Amino acid sequence: MNRRPMFLVCVLVFGFAFFYIPILSMMVYSFNASRLATVWGGFSVKWYISLFSNEQIVAAFWLSLKIAFISATFATILGTMAAIALVRFPKFRGRTLFSGLVNAPLIMPEVITGISALIFFILLAKLVGWPAQRGFATITLAHITFSMVFVTTIVQSRLQQSDRAIEEAAMDLGAKPWQVLWDITLPVISPAILSGWLLAFTISLDDVVITSFTTGPGNTTLPLLIWSKVKLGVTPDVNALATITVLVVGLGVIVAGIVMGRADRRRELDAQMAYRDNK
C-alpha cells in the first residue's frame, strides 16, 4: 500500500519552496551592489559594512536585546508561577477569573493590547506622575504582561503531563514543600521553563505593534527601526540585517536541536533504565 503518494510529496516540495524562496531571495539581494534593492547590480558586501557602521541600528539592537532579556526573565518567573497555580491548586478564590486572564491575552489582537497599555500609562502618569516619560520601563512592562501567558501555556502543559506521584514520593521521603518544589517540580519542568523563556525572548525581540504604542521619544527598538525603514519601501541594508538574523537563528535552532535531541535521548534512556530497574 502506498503511504506516500506523489501528491503529498509535491505539496511538501511546493510548500517548502514557498517558505524559503522569499528568504533566499532576500539573502541573495543583501549582496547586491545596486542601491535599487530589487535590481541586481553585482556582488558587494557594502550593505553589511553600512549596517555595522550605522550607530542607530547598533543602539536599537542593544536596546531590543536588553528589553527582551529582562522581560523574558520576569515573564518566565511570573508565567511559571501562574502555571503552577493553575495546575497544582485545584481551588482558590477567583480561579475562574485568573484562568480567563491567562488565556485572554492569547486571543487579544495586539492593537488592542497596545492601545489599552498606552491609555493605561497615560492615565497613570496623570494620576500619580509616573511614568513621566514612556520608554524602556513601559515597553518592558507591556512585554512582560503579554509574553508571560505564553510561558504559562507551555509550562502548564508540561506540568499536566508530569507524574504527580514523584512529588508525593518526595514528600513521603520527608521533603518539605519548598524542597519538593526546588528538588522535584522545577527540575522536571525545567525544559518547559527554558523553552518558555526562549519564546518570551523572541516574542519581545520581535514585537512591533505593542512596542510602537508603549515607546517614547529616543527609545527605538530594532523592530521599530526596521518598521520605519520598511514603511518607506525596500532598502538594501534591511536585506543584510535579515540575512544575519536568518543565519544566527538558523544556527541557534540547529545547535538547540542537536543539544535537545541529545538531552531527549538521554532522558528517554534514563527513563527506560529506571523502568527496567523497577521491574
Place this chain on the structure above:
Amino acid sequence: MIGWFHRRGWSDIIIALPYLWLVVLFLIPFAIVVGISLSTRTVTAPPIGFGGDNPWVSLSSYARLFQDDLYLRAFFTSITNAFVAMILCLAIGYPMALGLTRVSRNWRNILLMLVILPFWTSFLLRVYAWMGLMSKNSWFNEMLRDSWNFLVPVNWAVTFVPMMYSNFAVVLVMVYTYLPFMILPLFASLERLDPVLDEAAFDLGSRPWQVFVDITLPQSIPGIIAGGLLVFIPAAGELVIPSLVGDTRAPMIGRVISDTFSSARDWPMAAAVAVVLLLLMVVPMMVYSHYQAKGGAR
C-alpha cells in the same frame, strides 16, 4: 490531597503575584478601554469626557460604528481577508502536515524544524521578504509578468504585475507568515492517528480517497479547528501586514483602530471598534472551547 504548597504563605505568593500583575496590567487597562468606548470625545488631554458637560454613559461611538461605512467595510475586509487566508493555509497546510506524517523519522524532524525556523526569525523581516518579491522590478515580478505576457494576447500585456498594496498582497503575506500555525497543530493531530485504522478501512473495501474522507479527515477535525483559529484570530486583527502591503483605500480593522486612535485622536471611537472586534473574536473562541470540552469528555 495535600501538596507541597499546603502552607498558606507559599500558595498565596504563587497565586497572588501573577494574578495581581495580570489584573493591574491587563484587566484594568482593558476595562479602561471599555469605559472609554462609552465616553464622549473632547478636545482636552486626554481627549475623553466623563460627566460634567458630557453624559456619563454614551453609546454614540457604537451607534456611529454601525452607521459609518468606513468601519463596517473595514470589519468586512478584515473578516474576509482572515477567512480567505485561513482557507488557503488549510489548503496548503493540510497536505503538508499529512506529508510530514508519512516521511521517515529523520526527514520528519528536519522538515519540522524547517517549518518552525521562519517562525523564530523576525516576523517583520518575513513580511519584508515578500515586499521585495512583489515590488515592480523584482525578478519574481518579472518572471510572473513574462509568463503572463507569454500566455495572453498582446494587447493584454503588462509592464509589471500589480501585487503590492492590495488585499491580494495582504492575504498572500498572511498565508506566508501564519502557515506554520496551521501546519503544527494539524501535524500534531494527524501524527496521533493510528495507521492501522487506514489499513482496516482498506481491508473493508475502501479506496485510498475514501479512506481519507471516512477515516483521516473526521479524526483530524480538532487539529483543523485549532489551526484555523490560530490563523484566523491574529489575521483578523492584523496591523503590520496591511500597513506595509495593504490597500490604503480598503484598510483592515487593525489599521482603522490605530489610525482612529493616533491620527484622529478619537479615543472613544477607537475603543468602541476595539471592543466590537474583541467580541467578534470571542465567537470562534467559544466554538473552539466547545469542541475542546467535547474532546475532553472522551
Place this chain on the structure above:
Amino acid sequence: MEPFLRIEGVSKFFGQFQAVKDVSLTIAKGEIFSLLGGSGCGKTTLLRMLAGFETPSAGRIFLDGEDLADVPAYARPIHMMFQSYALFPHMTVAKNISYGLKYENMTPAQRKDRLREMLDLVQLTPYADRKPHQISGGQRQRVALARALARQPKLLLLDEPLAALDKKLREHTQFELMSIQARTGVTFIVVTHDQEEAMTLSDRIAVMDKGSVQQIGSPTAIYEYPNSRFVAGFIGSITTFAATVAALNGDQVRLHVADFGAEITARAIENLNVGQEVVLALRPEKLHISHDCTLEGNVIAGQVKDLAYFGKDSLYRIVLPSGALVSAHMVNASRGSGTRADWDDNVFLSFDPASAIVLPA
C-alpha cells in the same frame, strides 16, 4: 481438486532481511488454520501479504483458484480482524460494523438487514449506538469480528484475536469464535504466539520459525509427534538429552543416553542408523515418579531437587546422578502427602516407550 487457499513458495524481503522464507501451504474451505510462532517469525508478514498490505517478493497466492497478485487490499474478499481491533474511534458500533458495506452495491434495506444480522451474531444489539471507547474490551473484540464478517469474506484473518483479553474472558471467547466460525462457515486463519490458543482453536497448525514453516499438522500431531527440537520445545515443555542409537528393533529403538547411564527404549522415527546421534525429548506429564525400585522398562533413578505444588498438580525437578535435571509433572489424584515424593527423596522415573520423543540431532 484445487485447494481453497494455496500459498506457493512465498518469500518476503525487507531490504536485506528475509521475513518470510519460501512458504507453501494449502488450506481447505471452512478450516480454522493457525500460524503459530514467536515474535519475528514471519507469521504477521505472511498474514499481511494475504490481506494485501504487503506484496510478496516471490511466490504466488491463490484464493479459490484466483491469483491475488494484482488484487489490491480493498478488492480482496479477505478481511482481517486486527490485533488492536482498529475500530474507528469516531464511529458508533453500528457504523463500524456497517462500514465495509458503505461502498458495496446494496440497497439501504439490505445494509440494515446485514447490520442487524451481525449485531445479533455477536450479541451487541443493545450497544449499536455506543462509541468504541464506551464498551468493554471483549465487546470491542466482537465489534471487530462483526465488522470483518459483515462483508461476508471468503477468508477471515485474525491477528492475535485473544491477546488483548484477560485470561477469564479468553477461554469464553475462544469457544465463541469457534461457534461463530461454525455458523458462518468462513475459513479462518489465526495468527498467534500463544500455543494454547492455537491448540484449542485450530483444525490445523503451522509452526513457524525464522520465516519458514517448521511443521504443519493437527494439534495432536504437533504436540505428540513434533518433527524438530524447535517444535517440540515451542509447544509444551520438554527436557532433552543427547542420545546415541544403540539398536533398531522394528518400530522401536534402543537409545544409549549418557545422562541416564543406561539404555532406554523409544518409538523409532524414520531414517535411523545404529550409532547415529539423536535427541531424546521427554514431556513432564509423560513421566511417572515413584519410590518403587522394582519397576520394569524405562526407569531412571534420581533425587527430588525442587517441587512446586499447584494444588491440582505438582511440578518436580529431579536431579540425575550425572547432574542433569528433568522436569516431571504429577497429578495429585489423592489427598494427603503420604505417598507423594518430597524434597530430597530418592525416586524413580519411568515412562512408556511410545511417549518418548526421538528427534534428529
